[in-house]
Amino acid sequence: MNRILLFTVILVLAIGGGYLVAKPFSGVVQPIAFNHKVHIDNGLDCSACHERYSQAAVAGRPKLTTCLFCHETPLTESPEEEKIRQYAERGEEIPWRRLTRLPAHVYFSHRRHVVLGQIACQTCHGRIGQSTSPPSRPEIQLKMNDCLACHRQRGVTTDCNACHR
Amino acid sequence: MPRWAMVIDLDKCTGCQACVIACKAENNIPFVSPEQAAMGRTISWMEIIPIVEGEYPRVRVRYIPRPCMQCDNPPCTKVCPVYATFKNEEGLVAQIYPRCIGCRYCTAACPYTVKYFNWYAPQWPAEMRACLNPDVSTRPKGVVEKCTFCHHRLQKAKEKARAEQRELREGDYVPACVQSCPAGAMFFGDLDDPMSTVAQLARSARAFRLLDDLGTEPKVIYLSEGEWYGPRKRA
Numbered sequence: 001m002n003r004i005l006l007f008t009v010i011l012v013l014a015i016g017g018g019y020l021v022a023k024p025f026s027g028v029v030q031p032i033a034f035n036h037k038v039h040i041d042n043g044l045d046c047s048a049c050h051e052r053y054s055q056a057a058v059a060g061r062p063k064l065t066t067c068l069f070c071h072e073t074p075l076t077e078s079p080e081e082e083k084i085r086q087y088a089e090r091g092e093e094i095p096w097r098r099l100t101r102l103p104a105h106v107y108f109s110h111r112r113h114v115v116l117g118q119i120a121c122q123t124c125h126g127r128i129g130q131s132t133s134p135p136s137r138p139e140i141q142l143k144m145n146d147c148l149a150c151h152r153q154r155g156v157t158t159d160c161n162a163c164h165r
Numbered sequence: 166m167p168r169w170a171m172v173i174d175l176d177k178c179t180g181c182q183a184c185v186i187a188c189k190a191e192n193n194i195p196f197v198s199p200e201q202a203a204m205g206r207t208i209s210w211m212e213i214i215p216i217v218e219g220e221y222p223r224v225r226v227r228y229i230p231r232p233c234m235q236c237d238n239p240p241c242t243k244v245c246p247v248y249a250t251f252k253n254e255e256g257l258v259a260q261i262y263p264r265c266i267g268c269r270y271c272t273a274a275c276p277y278t279v280k281y282f283n284w285y286a287p288q289w290p291a292e293m294r295a296c297l298n299p300d301v302s303t304r305p306k307g308v309v310e311k312c313t314f315c316h317h318r319l320q321k322a323k324e325k326a327r328a329e330q331r332e333l334r335e336g337d338y339v340p341a342c343v344q345s346c347p348a349g350a351m352f353f354g355d356l357d358d359p360m361s362t363v364a365q366l367a368r369s370a371r372a373f374r375l376l377d378d379l380g381t382e383p384k385v386i387y388l389s390e391g392e393w394y395g396p397r398k399r400a
Contacts, residue, residue: 105262105302107317112324160251161259165302165317 027136028097033080040129046121057109061096064088100138107165167355168256169314170384172366173230177350180228185211187345193297195287208281210312211342233279233312234383241271256384257314265308272309276376280311315340335361
């Protein structure tokens with residue numbers, strides 16, 4: 001009896017421990033430890049870097065040239081800032097990773113919501129502008145009910161076909 | 166609110182299948198292997214149905230392009246237990262893939278056989294994966310799909326019109342099949358606008374609808390000279 005109990009305990013520990021060790025990190029890791037807050041505090045708007053929000057469905061991640069516009073010469077002694085110029089020397093774009101993702105069967109347009117609907121970025125993106133290091137997952141996990149609640153509140157379409165594709 | 170409709174002039178249609186290919190490219194329709202095709206699992210939102218008339222040597226073939234009829238009184242939506250397929254306020258019969266449970270009641274209910282079931286996850290050759298249309302989601306295994314009148318184009322057209330502070334104009338929103346038709350046999354627009362091309366053509370004496378006697382009130386209107394009884398053989 002004791003042996004069976006011992007065996008069970010070892011088995012549970014082995015499986016649980018193995019899971020914890022092998023569990024992949026599911027968050028997003030950015031190539032540069034970007035500090036949103038510093039940029040906002042220096043008077044930049046979201047649109048300064050996410051410049052496609054007013055013309056396209058996606059707001060876009062900034063191109064290297066956008067960064068170099070200010071960071072061509074060092075502004076600080078941060079090694080993270082130095083990485084920008086290292087990318088520039090290698091002639092590579094900065095591989096920013098996408099943080100907020102929607103399922104492929106949803107059509108969401110930034111132009112429609114931010115420009116035509118006058119909705120603030122923070123409504124969906126939370127306080128990303130106040131973050132001092134890149135978050136590994138979005139502050140607000142958007143669900144369809146969040147979309148629908150806002151659509152109902154503003155009296156706009158709740159037709160499935162308006163967003164699903 | 167517009168009521169979207171399509172007019173297909175069978176006297177102009179040459180049966181070239183451009184609409185079929187345009188549809189497949191636009192809507193990320195997966196390939197089906199010959200074995201699966203033999204089991205009747207081909208997916209073709211737009212299909213050219215050949216109708217052979219007469220006997221050799223006096224044979225005549227008619228072609229009839231068949232998208233989803235987007236019925237005003239759709240039989241498919243009435244049997245859906247989960248509201249995955251429904252008629253929206255603009256008359257489009259929608260198919261919402263993440264809601265679909267794959268029961269295939271709608272597939273059985275559709276008299277035009279426009280609904281297709283995904284028997285397995287869609288596969289594309291590696292070279293073609295970059296060619297998928299990002300505006301249309303690929304369907305997972307176990308859901309039903311059908312022609313949507315390219316409603317993803319409507320989503321974009323509406324937004325563009327709003328951004329330009331104007332109403333939607335005729336020609337702003339046109340499905341891929343209509344756009345591709347080299348014979349100019351297909352028309353698309355608002356049936357409720359009496360001045361639109363489709364409304365005027367729908368009033369023509371040549372106009373008829375497929376299986377009209379079922380009371381499904383299709384919004385795909387065919388034009389043909391003389392009598393036409395659809396897929397039935399003429400005496």
